[in-house]
Amino acid sequence: DAGVTQSPTHLIKTRGQQVTLRCSPKSGHDTVSWYQQALGQGPQFIFQYYEEEERQRGNFPDRFSGHQFPNYSSELNVNALLLGDSALYLCASSLQPTRQPQHFGDGTRLSIL
Amino acid sequence: QKEVEQNSGPLSVPEGAIASLNCTYSDRGSQSFFWYRQYSGKSPELIMFIYSNGDKEDGRFTAQLNKASQYVSLLIRDSQPSDSATYLCALPGGNEKLTFGTGTRLTIIP
Numbered sequence: 001d002a003g004v005t006q007s008p009t010h011l012i013k014t015r016g017q018q019v020t021l022r023c024s025p026k027s028g029h030d031t032v033s034w035y036q037q038a039l040g041q042g043p044q045f046i047f048q049y050y051e052e053e054e055r056q057r058g059n060f061p062d063r064f065s066g067h068q069f070p071n072y073s074s075e076l077n078v079n080a081l082l083l084g085d086s087a088l089y090l091c092a093s094s095l096q097p098t099r100q101p102q103h104f105g106d107g108t109r110l111s112i113l
Numbered sequence: 114q115k116e117v118e119q120n121s122g123p124l125s126v127p128e129g130a131i132a133s134l135n136c137t138y139s140d141r142g143s144q145s146f147f148w149y150r151q152y153s154g155k156s157p158e159l160i161m162f163i164y165s166n167g168d169k170e171d172g173r174f175t176a177q178l179n180k181a182s183q184y185v186s187l188l189i190r191d192s193q194p195s196d197s198a199t200y201l202c203a204l205p206g207g208n209e210k211l212t213f214g215t216g217t218r219l220t221i222i223p
Contacts, residue, residue, distance in 0.1 A: 035211075042216050043157065056210055058210075101162055103159070104156040
C-alpha cells in the first residue's frame with residue numbers, strides 16, 4: 001500500500017523562476033493538503049484540494065497556486081520565487097469525511113539562490 | 114496570539130528518564146490534538162492523537178489533554194536515543210486543516 005509520494009525530493013531554483021511540485025496521495029485518499037515548513041518552524045498550511053477544487057487556503061499570496069487531477073494527485077505551483085520561499089514543502093492526504101489524521105509525504109526541499 | 118504554542122527547547126533528557134513535552138492552545142472549542150515526531154530532514158510522522166479529556170496511552174507514549182486549562186502534553190517513558198527528534202503538536206481545524214506549533218527539539222542523552 002503506497003503512502004504519500006512527492007517529487008522531486010530536492011530542487012534548486014533562482015529568484016524569479018517558477019516551480020511545480022507534485023504529490024500522489026495515499027491509496028484510497030481523496031484530499032490533498034500542502035504545507036510549507038521553514039527551517040526551525042512548524043509546517044504552515046498553504047491550501048487543500050478536494051474534488052479538484054481548492055477548498056481552503058492559508059495565508060499565502062496568489063503566487064502559490066495548485067491543482068488536483070481526477071486521480072486525486074496534486075501539484076503546487078509557485079511563481080516569481082523569492083528567497084523566503086526556501087523551505088520544505090509537505091503534502092498530506094486524507095479521506096473525506098473523516099477525523100482521521102493526515103499522512104505526510106517525505107517532502108520536497110526547495111532552495112532558492 | 115498564536116493558536117498553538119510550544120517551547121522550542123532544546124529539551125535534554127537522560128536515557129531511561131521520562132520526557133515531558135507541552136503544548137498550549139487558544140481555541141477553547143478545540144476537540145482533538147495530534148502529536149507528530151519529525152526527525153531532522155524528514156517529514157512529520159503521527160505518533161499520537163487524542164480526542165477526549167484525560168490520558169491516552171500507547172506503548173511508551175502517553176498523551177494528556179486538559180481542556181479546562183487548554184493544554185496538551187506528551188510523555189515519553191523510558192526515553193531512548195532514537196526518541197531524539199522534534200515533536201510537533203497539531204490542532205485540526207475545519208476540513209482537517211492542521212495548525213502546528215513550532216515544535217520542541219528533544220535530545221536523549223545516552
